[in-house]
Amino acid sequence: MTKSAQDLLVENEKLAKELLAVHADDIDRARRFPRQNIQELGRSGLLGLVVPLEYGGAGAGIPEMSEILERMAEACPSTAMVVLMHYCGTAVIAARGSATLKQSLLPAIARGEHLTTLAFSEAGSGGHFYIPVSEVRRNGHGLRLTARKSFVTSAGEADSYVVSTRKAGASGPTDLDLYLVAKGTQGFAVGKPFEGLGLAGNASAPMKLEDVELEEVKRLGSEGSGFETMMEVVLPHFQVGVAAVSLGIATAAFQAASAHVVARKYEHAGGTALAAIPRVQFLAAEMALELRSARAYLGETIRRVGAGDPEAMLDVLGVKARAAEAALAVASRAMTLGGGAAFGRRGGLERIFRDAQAASVMAPTTDVLKEFLGKACLGVPLF
Known part of the structure; x- marks a missing residue:
């Protein structure tokens, strides 16, 4: 029986608490892909959250996706990032895939039997992932692609990859095609793991496509x-999703720091808790304001997208940047409040601090997004 979006929100809360949070530090320490988490999320129906109802999914949208990802990220950011990229890939398949492709894949995704992801970024265009430099070649035998994808989440772990490239004979940088390429396709290989500062378990790595044969029926759109x-x-899915992940990380930092300053007491001061110190209270207030304002902006962005507001794109551009900065600010203050204890692995703040760094440098970076937002505000063409 297909679970509703509301059922999945309840299921997500349970798994976040009983599974994801329990293994988060081990996944980080071992830089291990969270396979067990993904399998359990699949069995629960959560991997089918954005799959349309007619294919056995929950038929949920961006609001439910955001809520689920924020809670996942609070427990295990690496798992949340894997799931976010899966939702992005699934949304593309559902929106642009052929009837045959949707029928062959979406029911399996809904059952938790297929994990997908995006393969967009290329070394040739850096943080501008929406402008690949690779280009499809046509010959007498079909379509071929050679490309170097620089950062792919779930590299080698996902079952399929939504690959971006310039179309054959492209006349400009935005003449693009998207293709679904299956794991194990001849010429499609995974490079050395990225081993980033944070999000250590999301299997981020470069992938190489060497004269890969593309199928017309697997072009998305x-x-x-x-x-x-x-x-x-x-x-919209990616920007809102990354913002939600950032807020989940910030929430975890705030909660860990708050618990520490309440529990930590000075014997030499008669058992006075750190929480009684005005400077500590000031930092806690700053953290709360960052978190609440970023969450309010995320909620407003989701509302505008859902309402079809013509200015929603401004907020879609801005929300990832705002949430990334909030996560950095909250995590930094949490480290200050945690003192020496925060710099060790016990308590999790050290891992949370590292995970919080990712969103600001993840393409499109905060600087690139502010450039876009500034252009949009001033009426300057984006491209």
């Missing part, structure tokens, strides 16, 4: 429509 799909489908 009509020829040349890839950029439009990025803007209309991928960008």
